[in-house]
Amino acid sequence: MKESRSEKIKYNIDKARENIEEACLSCGRSPEEVTLMAVTKTMPVEDINVACGYGVLTLGENRVQEMLSKYEGYDKNADIQFIGALQSNKVKYIIDKVSLIHSVDSLKLAEEIGKRAVNAGKIADILIEVNIGGEASKSGIAPEIVCEKVYEISELKGIKIKGLMTIPPICENLRESSKFFENMRRLFVDIRDKKIDNVSMDILSMGMSGDYVEAIKQGSTVVRLGRALFGERKYI
Numbered sequence: 001m002k003e004s005r006s007e008k009i010k011y012n013i014d015k016a017r018e019n020i021e022e023a024c025l026s027c028g029r030s031p032e033e034v035t036l037m038a039v040t041k042t043m044p045v046e047d048i049n050v051a052c053g054y055g056v057l058t059l060g061e062n063r064v065q066e067m068l069s070k071y072e073g074y075d076k077n078a079d080i081q082f083i084g085a086l087q088s089n090k091v092k093y094i095i096d097k098v099s100l101i102h103s104v105d106s107l108k109l110a111e112e113i114g115k116r117a118v119n120a121g122k123i124a125d126i127l128i129e130v131n132i133g134g135e136a137s138k139s140g141i142a143p144e145i146v147c148e149k150v151y152e153i154s155e156l157k158g159i160k161i162k163g164l165m166t167i168p169p170i171c172e173n174l175r176e177s178s179k180f181f182e183n184m185r186r187l188f189v190d191i192r193d194k195k196i197d198n199v200s201m202d203i204l205s206m207g208m209s210g211d212y213v214e215a216i217k218q219g220s221t222v223v224r225l226g227r228a229l230f231g232e233r234k235y236i
């Protein structure tokens with residue numbers, strides 16, 4: 001039984017790698033430009049470590065508490081990144097454990113990250129989360145003011161802005177999703193072309209299990225896959 005579980009995960013990883021490669025080749029990109037991230041939420045450490053052992057070493061964490069409880073058990077070579085909603089008062093628990101925070105959606109949060117990073121003697125790499133569909137229920141900065149926020153946040157000490165992240169609205173079809181990804185790419189390129197100090201714009205984090213092929217075709221450099229690798233989540 002255990003054997004078959006890990007075989008299943010490896011099979012899913014192979015499949016995802018194939019799809020990533022195919023998507024890249026179809027639009028003239030190199031597959032090396034796209035990082036496959038394993039999204040760990042609700043999944044047991046054993047499953048995550050199967051993925052790590054199979055070369056998927058970039059892990060995406062959503063919840064501070066869950067991450068802290070699993071952290072010690074993870075493969076020592078794993079590169080842990082934070083992708084979920086982050087409250088300012090929890091930054092201190094993760095600042096020394098993650099290499100990138102994808103979900104920075106306010107100046108206040110960025111200030112706290114900068115402050116904690118300075119205290120820890122490091123520079124924190126961050127992405128700015130964009131609410132590309134302008135949904136009231138979602139976190140992320142409205143597309144119209146992203147550029148202005150990037151300027152503000154780039155002034156902070158202890159922080160380096162490396163790019164943008166998004167979770168698009170749930171769409172009826174993939175063509176609709178593609179539109180949102182395309183808008184993200186435009187925003188990303190616009191900001192990159194401004195060559196703002198302390199902003200490098202080389203990571204575009206978009207695409208999940210249902211839409212990562214479309215995201216890659218629009219320029220994604222990190223796809224965040226949960227269900228496509230580990231199967232459906234069981235929330236308790």
Ligand SMILES: *Cc1c(COP(=O)(O)O)cnc(C)c1O
Binds near residue numbers: 167225228
């Ligand atoms: C859960 C989650 C994912 C992965 O979603 P799947 O549909 O399981 O691939 C990606 N990004 C974020 C921010 C998530 O919360």
